[in-house]
Amino acid sequence: MTAPLDLDLTLGPAEAVAALEQVLLAGLDPEGCPPRANIPVPAGELLLMPAATDRYAGVKIAGVAPANPDRGLPRITGSYLLLDGPTLRPLALLDGAALTALRTPAVTALALGRLAAPDAAHLVLFGAGPQAYGHLDALHAVLPLRRLTVVSRSAGPAERLAAYGRDLGLDARCGGPGAVAEADLVICCTTARTPLFDGRLVPDRAAVAAVGSHEPDAREVDGVLVARSARYVEARSVALREAGDLIMAGAGEESLNNLAELVTGRAVVPQNRPRFFKSVGMAWQDLAVAVAQYELRP
Structure with missing residues (x-):
């Protein structure tokens, strides 16, 4: 053979x-x-x-x-x-x-390309590891980004990612969790097990993606954001088994739209509240x- x-x-x-x-x-x-x-x-x-x-x-x-x-x-x-x-x-x-490292950001970009406001320009990116770079590249390829705020526990990696953003032509700098109050897009790609920011601060116009965990007892966003948001997942069955962001917030199956429904236009995408996409990765x-x-x- x-x-x-x-x-x-x-x-x-x-x-x-x-x-x-x-x-x-x-x-x-x-x-x-x-x-x-x-x-x-x-x-x-x-x-x-x-x-x-x-x-x-x-x-x-x-x-x-x-x-x-x-x-x-x-x-x-x-x-x-x-x-x-x-x-x-x-x-x-x-x-x-x-x-x-390639497909996870591509999944996020596919979802946020449909969930983001047409003029979404400011990305707040939590994390500064390989997935953060991949997500920046993917979002930059499909949306008209102009501004980047990197939020990370480690100053050195955060500044290096911001410098990479500047090389892409973005107004890029480091910031804190409160930066979500001015965000059009928020992406969380960290190993955090507890919420990274206050969900009350996220503007109604924003689209948020959390991709860092696939465990029912870990989450990157709080229940406040989940309750405020229209919710999208790769598959309802998988999300209700693995997506701690949704499970710990008490989100039910009936409140979730899957990615196929979003891509084919069957899912409603409101503009008067945040849109939240939770990814756990699928084969x-x-x-x-x-x-x-x-x-x-x-």
Whole structure:
């Protein structure tokens, strides 16, 4: 049997967003996708994420090792194996961490591209790690950003991200949690387990995304914001199992719109209150982006 290709990720953020959008417009129902398996291990957690279509299948094995940053290593590790759908023959291997770093911001950008006000210009970004950079790149690719405020517990990484924003042509600086009061967009991509800001401060015009956790007892936003907001998720079934931001706020299934409904125009998007998108990550997203990369090969 031919060995799978060792495939580098060369897709840009806009291409990843387009790959996700096309899958949903073609009729994929996230509610019916296989669940992720979360397996505790001594170093942290293993995530097993399978997905399949008629043409392709794939599985990501991701490690979440909270102590790794102190060792100078990435917190998220892993690999992705892409398979031929009809035969399950291995086709390609991709870096799982790089795939996650690309597809997670692309999911957020796909959602916020529809939830943000048309003139949304000021992004308040919580976090200064790899996901923060990826989210800045993705949002910059799909929205008319002009201003960036970075909020992070670590001054050095925050300033480096702000400098990166200035290199993109943005009016970028560091700030505190109160910056959300002037935000058009708020993105939370941190390891926080308790709310990062006061939800009363978020303007009605703003769209907010929280992507940093996939545990029922961890959250980045408070119940005040959730109660005020129109709510959007990747899939209701997954959010009610893994999205602590919603679970701890008591959000019910009937109050949630899923991403497919948002992309196809079936979900209502009000402009008189905040719009909140909660992402926990799903395997169909990895498969969509991996397939797009594989089909670009020479």
